[in-house]
Amino acid sequence: MLGRRPGQDAGFLDSIGYLAQDIPLYRRLTAGDHIRIFARLNRHWDAAAAQDRLAALNIPASRPVGSLSGGQRAQVGLSLALAKQPRLLLLDEPVAALDPLARREFLASLAEAAAEGGPAVILSSHLLHDLERVCDYLILLSASRTQLCDSIDKVVATHRVLIGPRQKPPAGVTVVKATNAARQSRLLARLDGPVLDPSWDVHEVGLEDIVLGYMREAASPANGTLTAIGEAS
């Protein structure tokens, strides 16, 4: 990672910020305590920025973090991760447990922090709308494999649903997922160029459907066990 192996390397640890799924914080300490204590554990700590961030969000720095709301705790966690001034920020489903409003605010402040010449951010989430709103690139992991890795704009631009008679797929497309009815085929496909064959109707498709298509295909029995091959196609 960042050209180095993670592990027993303080310099490396300095350059990543990490926020785990359930926003672990020392519940009996206040946000201010966290900022002061972690200042001694990190070389590039920006305590003032973290305090300003919390003040701007109206999060009390003098109350034990255990008494804060989930959204406030997530903001404290993000402020601490950003205070390290990392080069890379890893967020493991930080918004999974938040209510929609807190989630939106969290992502807005994350986007703001990343935009100001901040760190590169890797955000893992199952909430595709959130990803579409704040992220530039999408890496789709399913069944332990990278299914898709591209900019979100490009993913949306190159994927289409093709509906046409049940036949061989047109040239110049890679089928992600095919759904066959008696006469008709519905293909989710990546297009390498325009589809010229007039027997296919071409429809635009949203990110969520694209991702679901990849995930269903990756999870289908055809990719799992040999016995189910016939059923899958």
Added chain:
Amino acid sequence: MNTLTWRLNRSQVQISAAALATIAVLLLITGIAMAGTYHGFLGTCASAHTCADGHSLLFRCDGVLNAVVYATMAVPLLFGLFWGAPLLAREFEAGTHSLAWTQGVTRRRWLAGTAGWALAAAALWGAALSALVSWWRLPENAVGIPYPRFDTGTFDIQGLVPVAYSVFAVALGIGAGALFRRLLPAMATTFAVFVGLRFAIAEYLRPHYMTPLTKALPITAMTPGAPSAVPAGSWVVGPLSAIGPNGHNYGDAIQFSFMPAACRSLSPGQWVPCLAARGFHSQVIYQPATRFWAFQGIEAGIFVVLAAALIALTWRLVLTRDA
């Protein structure tokens, strides 16, 4: 690292300090009074040949206090349960280890700082408590009756061993926390292993640290109420046993059927003189008082080595396992 460790464990340190201070005040007040009584008593008993009665003089009304002093035996266990076990288990349980591990300090330094302070605190507290109790028991140790400092129980609360027990208990708690990553299993394991091991070692291993001495006594020593004939302050390891003229060990009582026929026909009051006349004697097995510090050193060494092994295990568990 040190600030973090201090902020997370401040309340335990404060509670322990308050408890230690309370015990210290209690023991200092009563100990000073007792030392005065003891020295006054020594001045008179030597001429009157009643020094062996010193125990009753010193401890006329201190049942509760004596219980407190013996209860300090449990203090290392409390360290293990409330300092050692939560140290890592609480971090894993709350997930805060992933917060600590992604700051700009390596896991190695985090563990060294966290565990190092807990172990140092245990050694310090154990030493302070042991010093207090050892000092408090000075007059009773000198009188040596009824419990010399070598006896099981009094041995365990003074000298070096309380320090070693404390360090071991905390290392055990830390290790259990690293293994189970949950507080309750870590505490339960700490309790069970500490109590079990302490008992097993004190009961079965300690008597054998050095080959005990044997002393032959007249068979009259077997009669109830006869004074014990081991040197003062010795630890009597086994019961008095009766030895026949051919060297056979009859244990702590000779059954009627094993007595020589000539003795059996006599009235019970005549048995002991009869056995003595036929070459029976009794023997006592003991560890002499001079070995006290050697035994303290051996037992403390055992627990320090065990503690080191547990810390090595913790090191492995924390540094090699994934978050």
